[in-house]
Amino acid sequence: MLSLEQLSQTVKEHLGLNEFVDGIQYTCKWTIDESPLGGRGLIASEDIMPGEVLFVDRPLIYGPRSGANVEQGCTVCGKLDSDTSYKCDKCSLLLCSEQCQNTNIHFNDCGIISRWNINTPIEDDNSNVLSRSLTPIRALMLNDDQRIFLASLQAHRLPQHGAEIRNLKQYYEIPEEEEQLMLLACCALDTNAYQIATAYGKREMSMRGLYPVSGLMNHNCVPNTRYYFNGDLQMTVKAVKPIRAGTEIFSCYSGILWGTPARRTHLYKTKHFLCKCDRCSDPTEGGTLLGALKCFSTECSGNLLPIDPLKSSSPWRCLQCNMRVPDENVRAVQGALGSLMGSLNFESVQELESFLINRITKYVPKTNQIVVDLQCRLIWAFGEVEGYRWHELSESRLALKESLCRGTLRTVAALGVGDAHLRGLLLYHLHAALAERARRSPDLYEEIKSEIESTIEQAYIILQGDISAPPDLELRRRYLGPGCDKPQEERFFILDA
Numbered sequence: 001m002l003s004l005e006q007l008s009q010t011v012k013e014h015l016g017l018n019e020f021v022d023g024i025q026y027t028c029k030w031t032i033d034e035s036p037l038g039g040r041g042l043i044a045s046e047d048i049m050p051g052e053v054l055f056v057d058r059p060l061i062y063g064p065r066s067g068a069n070v071e072q073g074c075t076v077c078g079k080l081d082s083d084t085s086y087k088c089d090k091c092s093l094l095l096c097s098e099q100c101q102n103t104n105i106h107f108n109d110c111g112i113i114s115r116w117n118i119n120t121p122i123e124d125d126n127s128n129v130l131s132r133s134l135t136p137i138r139a140l141m142l143n144d145d146q147r148i149f150l151a152s153l154q155a156h157r158l159p160q161h162g163a164e165i166r167n168l169k170q171y172y173e174i175p176e177e178e179e180q181l182m183l184l185a186c187c188a189l190d191t192n193a194y195q196i197a198t199a200y201g202k203r204e205m206s207m208r209g210l211y212p213v214s215g216l217m218n219h220n221c222v223p224n225t226r227y228y229f230n231g232d233l234q235m236t237v238k239a240v241k242p243i244r245a246g247t248e249i250f251s252c253y254s255g256i257l258w259g260t261p262a263r264r265t266h267l268y269k270t271k272h273f274l275c276k277c278d279r280c281s282d283p284t285e286g287g288t289l290l291g292a293l294k295c296f297s298t299e300c301s302g303n304l305l306p307i308d309p310l311k312s313s314s315p316w317r318c319l320q321c322n323m324r325v326p327d328e329n330v331r332a333v334q335g336a337l338g339s340l341m342g343s344l345n346f347e348s349v350q351e352l353e354s355f356l357i358n359r360i361t362k363y364v365p366k367t368n369q370i371v372v373d374l375q376c377r378l379i380w381a382f383g384e385v386e387g388y389r390w391h392e393l394s395e396s397r398l399a400l401k402e403s404l405c406r407g408t409l410r411t412v413a414a415l416g417v418g419d420a421h422l423r424g425l426l427l428y429h430l431h432a433a434l435a436e437r438a439r440r441s442p443d444l445y446e447e448i449k450s451e452i453e454s455t456i457e458q459a460y461i462i463l464q465g466d467i468s469a470p471p472d473l474e475l476r477r478r479y480l481g482p483g484c485d486k487p488q489e490e491r492f493f494i495l496d497a
């Protein structure tokens, strides 16, 4: 492990902070220090304003995620379902084209894998063995300094991490030293890596990257930063709220809209700590009741919440009738709900809509994360999916989209997550619903013009530069945002396009 001083120096070099660009040497407003949570963290050294860029990170290694269910695509560009995909005849990695095969990326991957003697040929039904291990395999290309950097990142060396390399060893003879480095990379990846976002609406193989500076940020369920990726794999981290000098800079490793039990279980299983942040300590989560269940008493319409959310064995209590429920009964219901959700596979938007409106609220309160998740899925679908495009959307569905956007924005505000990515996306969709309403009823435009303009402007501020931003974000801002001097008919022509 590097000392804090050595690590800070390595991080500065990695971020290019020692270099002068156009005569300017960029500095940062944070330092790496011991965190009150244990281990290291990023601490603000000056007051930071919302929207300020904290740093732009690039990955030490990146590649396919390791989950068994991750769909396999081209190991160079990530393309899925390509009719032209084939396996390289030297290393068996999946590729989509000669162009991808002729890249340095593939040349390097192939060079390592084809050097290993094969013990047992990989059968077709195990064909994801190589893809799942490719990201740690790429650690073998790091130079000495990069290996030291990798080794200085926190890595939980537990048996559940590194299974992909143990599996790979059944098929290849791998030198001990290479195996050890790949195992270390697996543990460092599982502790620190971020999933890399893809372009809006584009289906690509799911990738992760070991961003070493981002990996130094600890977790808070109400983070004070957000991050986004550009097309060159750069990860930008920005403040989403004021960060006072001396306070810690946090990222969020779980879903923002997950309830406390789901977040804490996920963090414990994957990152091996029990979060004790303010949100986790508040049974109501800022009044959002995202983790609430329906009272078990059939006569009561109240909500159950844990009495002490930081204790997994805590009994739950109904806010209305005060009935206490032991934790094991709550866990049984949570388990059943988890299985129900896991078994659902909505084949159409209509099925999703009908399940959301007619069924799920029989089992869980309207505030529960499951309902909120389904509501988000409906928001994303209305206006965008075949059969539900803007011109096909009924008045009632358009009104539903608008009200779901407003409701979810209220939840996001109550959580206090500031200008999070999700807020930007919801503002974009609210803008789109309002703009469609004004297009259908031009007389309404003056009445809702200022909201149409402010929602797209705020969405733009949050999502600009983000590869996963809606592609018409800028166009909408230009034609429907503040300061546009085009006549009303022209403003809306982009929606007809």
Ligand SMILES: C[S@@+](CC[C@H](N)C(=O)[O-])C[C@H]1O[C@@H](n2cnc3c(N)ncnc32)[C@H](O)[C@@H]1O
Binding pocket: 035, 037, 038, 039, 040, 041, 153, 154, 156, 191, 192, 214, 215, 216, 217, 218, 219, 220, 271, 272, 273, 274, 275, 276
């Ligand atoms: C990505 S690393 C964060 C940086 C790390 N603290 C270090 O010293 O390099 C993730 C690990 O940090 C620790 N960690 C992060 N957030 C935490 C929190 N809120 N409470 C306790 N431990 C946390 C956990 O061990 C977690 O697996």
